[in-house]
Amino acid sequence: MEPVPMEPVPMEPVKDASHLYDVERRARHAERPGFRITELQIGPRQQVPWHYHTSIRDTFYVLEGRLRLFLRDPKEEIRLEPGESYAVRAGRPHLVTNGGETSAVFLILQGVGEYDFVPLT
Numbered sequence: 001m002e003p004v005p006m007e008p009v010p011m012e013p014v015k016d017a018s019h020l021y022d023v024e025r026r027a028r029h030a031e032r033p034g035f036r037i038t039e040l041q042i043g044p045r046q047q048v049p050w051h052y053h054t055s056i057r058d059t060f061y062v063l064e065g066r067l068r069l070f071l072r073d074p075k076e077e078i079r080l081e082p083g084e085s086y087a088v089r090a091g092r093p094h095l096v097t098n099g100g101e102t103s104a105v106f107l108i109l110q111g112v113g114e115y116d117f118v119p120l121t
Helices: none
Strands: 025-032 035-042 047-052 057-064 067-071 076-080 085-088 094-098 104-111
Touching (some): 057 067, 067 085, 076 085
Antiparallel strands (some): 067 076
């Protein structure tokens, strides 16, 4: 009999997740109450781990390289090229990985609402 995979368990939400995962570069381009724009650069083996946001939507916009998004509820995989975007609704678990052999640079537009990052174990 094969083991049944465990569903990830939410941990405590954090207001700043930068200490939870490594990236090549992180820059905040705009921030105001309820909305922010962040630019991330991740290497070929880096990722933003499984998480969700309680009340905000993440909109990813690829500037360079390729991005792969893995989503749950429902299960889905999205591949993005430069110039393409995808929005992840609030409460939907997602994992962000580099989808190519070079660094990926992308913007994350987050809002509207109070930012939190709920890691999944």
